[in-house]
Amino acid sequence: MATILQPPMARLTNVHKTYTMSAGNVVQALRGVTLDIPRGAFYALMGPSGSGKSTLLNIIGSLDRPDTGTITLDGTDITAISPSELPDIRRRLIGFVFQGFNLIPTLNALENVALPLKYEGIRRRKAREHAVELLEKMGLGGRIHHRPNELSGGEQQRVAISRALIMNPPLILADEPTGEVDTATSETIMSLLSDLNEKGQTIVVVTHDPFTASYAERVIRMRDGHILSPDEENGE
Amino acid sequence: MWRRKLRTTLTILGIVIGIFAFTVMGSMAEKINLLISGAAGFYGSAINIQGKGGGSFGGAFTTDVVEKLRRYPGVADVQPSVITLLRTSTEGGGFSFGPPNLLAGVEISDSYLHRFNEQGLQIAQGENLAPGDTGVVVVGADIADEFDLSVGATFHIRGEEFRVKGILQRSLQFADKITTCPLEDARRIYTKDIPLLATKDIVTSAQVYAASGIDADELALHITDDLPEVRAVPPSELKRQFEAGAVIFNLIVFGVALIAVIVGGLSVINTMIMSVSERTREIGIKRAVGAKTKHIIAEYLGEASLIGLFGGLIGFGLGWITTLIINAQTRAGGTILFTMTRRLALGALLFSMGLGVIAGLYPAFRAARMDPVKALRTM
Ligand SMILES: Nc1ncnc2c1ncn2[C@@H]1O[C@H](COP(=O)(O)OP(=O)(O)OP(=O)(O)O)[C@@H](O)[C@H]1O
Ligand SMILES: [Mg+2]
Numbered sequence: 001m002a003t004i005l006q007p008p009m010a011r012l013t014n015v016h017k018t019y020t021m022s023a024g025n026v027v028q029a030l031r032g033v034t035l036d037i038p039r040g041a042f043y044a045l046m047g048p049s050g051s052g053k054s055t056l057l058n059i060i061g062s063l064d065r066p067d068t069g070t071i072t073l074d075g076t077d078i079t080a081i082s083p084s085e086l087p088d089i090r091r092r093l094i095g096f097v098f099q100g101f102n103l104i105p106t107l108n109a110l111e112n113v114a115l116p117l118k119y120e121g122i123r124r125r126k127a128r129e130h131a132v133e134l135l136e137k138m139g140l141g142g143r144i145h146h147r148p149n150e151l152s153g154g155e156q157q158r159v160a161i162s163r164a165l166i167m168n169p170p171l172i173l174a175d176e177p178t179g180e181v182d183t184a185t186s187e188t189i190m191s192l193l194s195d196l197n198e199k200g201q202t203i204v205v206v207t208h209d210p211f212t213a214s215y216a217e218r219v220i221r222m223r224d225g226h227i228l229s230p231d232e233e234n235g236e
Numbered sequence: 237m238w239r240r241k242l243r244t245t246l247t248i249l250g251i252v253i254g255i256f257a258f259t260v261m262g263s264m265a266e267k268i269n270l271l272i273s274g275a276a277g278f279y280g281s282a283i284n285i286q287g288k289g290g291g292s293f294g295g296a297f298t299t300d301v302v303e304k305l306r307r308y309p310g311v312a313d314v315q316p317s318v319i320t321l322l323r324t325s326t327e328g329g330g331f332s333f334g335p336p337n338l339l340a341g342v343e344i345s346d347s348y349l350h351r352f353n354e355q356g357l358q359i360a361q362g363e364n365l366a367p368g369d370t371g372v373v374v375v376g377a378d379i380a381d382e383f384d385l386s387v388g389a390t391f392h393i394r395g396e397e398f399r400v401k402g403i404l405q406r407s408l409q410f411a412d413k414i415t416t417c418p419l420e421d422a423r424r425i426y427t428k429d430i431p432l433l434a435t436k437d438i439v440t441s442a443q444v445y446a447a448s449g450i451d452a453d454e455l456a457l458h459i460t461d462d463l464p465e466v467r468a469v470p471p472s473e474l475k476r477q478f479e480a481g482a483v484i485f486n487l488i489v490f491g492v493a494l495i496a497v498i499v500g501g502l503s504v505i506n507t508m509i510m511s512v513s514e515r516t517r518e519i520g521i522k523r524a525v526g527a528k529t530k531h532i533i534a535e536y537l538g539e540a541s542l543i544g545l546f547g548g549l550i551g552f553g554l555g556w557i558t559t560l561i562i563n564a565q566t567r568a569g570g571t572i573l574f575t576m577t578r579r580l581a582l583g584a585l586l587f588s589m590g591l592g593v594i595a596g597l598y599p600a601f602r603a604a605r606m607d608p609v610k611a612l613r614t615m
Contacts, residue, residue, distance in 0.1 A: 063524055064609045084529070091526025102521045102612070116525045163525060 007075035009171050009202040010037040010060050015069035017055055017225075029055040030066070031225040037204060039170070042197040044213035045206045047222035053206045054175055056222070060204065061094045061173045062086045074170065091116050095164030099176035101156040103148040103163075109135060110144040113162045120167065134162050138192075154185035161192065172196065174205045178212045190215045240514070243507050244543065250503035251547025252554065254496025255588045259555025261492040262584065263574040265485045270408050270575055271335075272482045282315075282443035283456040284469040296426075296438040297465050304463060305444055310455050312447040315351070316439040317342045318422040322379070322415055324394060324429070337379060339393060339415050341422020344369065357411055362387035362402035365416060373398045373417045377406035381567055391415075394425050408575055444468065493587065500547065500588070501595040508540050508599035519603050520611025529604045536600035537593055544592020545585065552584045 017030040029052045037043060037060075045053050058064040059071060062078050070079045073093055078086065096102075103112045110131050117127035135144050138158045148156055157177060164172055174193065178186030186209070194215055197203050205216060213219050221228040285305065287295035302316045322337040342348055344365045352364065365374055373393070375385055380403045385391055391398045398417065406412055419439075427436045444459070446452040456470035512519070519532060559574035566573055 058609050061524070063612070087523070087526045087528040090524070096524045098524075098612070102517070102524070104518050104521060115522065115527075119522075119525065119527045119531055167526075 008036045009039045011072045013070045015066045017066050042203045042217045044216035044219045051222040052225040062090050095169040095172045097164045097174035097177045099179040101160045108145050109159045116167050153181045172203045247503045247507040248547040251500040252551040254500035255548045255551030256555045257492045258496050259552050259584050261489050262580045263559045263576050265489040266577045267575040268485045272478045285442040285466050296440045299437045310450040313347050313445040315443040318426050318440050320426045341419040343419045358405040359402045360405040372401040373415050374402040375415045376404050376412040378412040504595035512599045512603045516611045516614045520608050523608035532604040533600045537596045540596020541589050541592040545589045548588020
């Protein structure tokens with residue numbers, strides 16, 4: 001298979017991250033994480049609150065930088081390149097979906113979805129056409145001019161997912177995408193992500209919810225800033 | 237959202253006030269600058285001869301001094317004149333808003349008419365004075381407005397009747413407030429009120445023009461030395477005096493501009509900083525979807541310059557309307573206080589936009605430097 005010859009979607013090697021709090025306390029959010037995320041994988045990341053899941057996801061997504069260790073995305077070592085190149089990589093390789101939807105309240109659905117295209121430098125008209133097309137595919141054709149506060153939670157999350165997908169990035173990173181929606185909506189969202197995965201997109205979902213995690217092909221468990229080995233998992 | 241709108245409105249208001257003041261003061265200064273540059277051009281190369289008697293016009297001197305000047309080596313031409321108030325102080329002539337209305341008696345010669353044209357003055361209606369005229373006047377545009385004069389009308393000046401021969405095109409300069417008549421007529425009016433004068437054969441001032449190749453400033457020094465009756469003011473000194481007046485007004489405008497910077501600029505900075513911290517999360521989201529530093533900076537700078545331009549447009553519009561209204565009201569009294577120029581309009585708008593941009597710089601860089609993860613964690 002050709003995919004075997006390609007580099008993994010993401011590779012983390014011995015990643016450490018500490019946060020220094022204002023009081024001078026040091027939090028070790030990640031203590032040596034090594035992980036391969038193959039192309040086309042669908043992983044769920046679980047673990048207690050504060051175990052470092054969001055930190056790990058942000059570091060994979062180049063929003064945050066590790067103190068030590070390396071991260072390669074699609075073969076590019078993002079810890080070795082200049083920070084000014086990160087936005088381009090982020091836009092082209094990664095789609096983020098956040099727990100609180102994180103839509104911009106002053107922009108309507110269409111404008112929220114078209115935002116990455118704007119930063120890519122795509123002409124406004126073309127960007128809007130493209131965004132409308134995607135929103136229609138997501139079943140939001142009648143909602144394109146609504147502001148986030150005029151949309152239901154499920155609709156907002158679908159807008160947020162559309163925004164993550166608009167650049168057609170190979171890697172989708174979702175931080176508790178079902179955290180604030182009802183069961184029916186989380187089902188819709190997760191089957192949507194499954195469909196995307198089937199079409200080849202790599203997906204990593206952080207979740208507390210076993211039902212959400214059940215959609216993934218593999219569950220990775222974290223505690224105290226590191227990934228549990230199968231032995232540790234069984235030892236629980 | 238509502239609080240943000242209110243704050244933005246207040247910010248725009250700050251800029252409006254600043255640019256309003258800038259526009260009004262600026263157009264007053266432009267008027268004064270025009271007057272002064274007109275006057276400087278008028279006297280530009282001339283040596284101004286004043287009597288040593290004192291008084292508001294430097295005192296009068298006799299025509300034999302004029303003859304001496306005409307024969308003086310290096311002098312090409314002498315323009316004697318009798319300048320006095322159009323209305324005596326009892327008639328309310330000495331007291332007015334702005335420069336007083338003057339009656340200028342001039343010796344009408346070919347060289348006078350030549351210089352008239354050279355100054356860019358034009359007759360709007362009727363004709364200019366001609367050698368040998370008597371009992372006629374040419375009036376400035378403000379005078380024609382103030383006394384409701386038309387060509388052929390009778391104009392009463394200090395107890396005498398004159399016929400209006402011509403009306404000048406509005407020059408926005410000193411000439412608008414001047415009534416010009418033949419020298420003899422003005423001299424008769426001037427001396428009538430001073431019965432104790434030893435001789436009626438006087439002038440109140442004269443302009444001396446240096447021959448080509450002669451330095452006018454040096455010539456003036458020699459004249460002052462050689463003719464004890466008069467003081468010859470060198471062109472450079474005259475120019476300095478005029479410019480000193482201009483400097484004061486330009487300083488006032490500069491001061492107003494400074495206040496506009498402080499009021500408008502600080503309110504823009506304040507609003508933009510508030511809006512940056514209010515929209516921290518939004519900035520985090522934009523970073524997460526791939527916005528570069530330059531995108532964030534451009535967005536905030538664009539917003540700040542828009543606030544500046546918007547406030548500037550309103551402030552400039554209000555200021556301009558104000559000057560037009562005041563001008564319309566004072567025109568009847570023969571006074572025009574403000575002049576709008578293209579450079580002032582352009583200056584006011586660029587200034588307001590620049591103000592917005594510069595005031596937006598700090599908040600914009602603050603927004604761009606924000607750590608995306610921290611920005612996203614703030615709720
Ligand atoms: N920017 C930051 N500054 C300081 N401390 C931080 C920062 N980000 C994360 N931390 C700390 O690092 C640890 C890991 O945080 P992280 O958000 O990754 O946990 P999590 O597994 O996502 O938890 P949850 O399930 O509650 O979202 C926590 O102790 C957190 O307080
Ligand atoms: Mg988290």
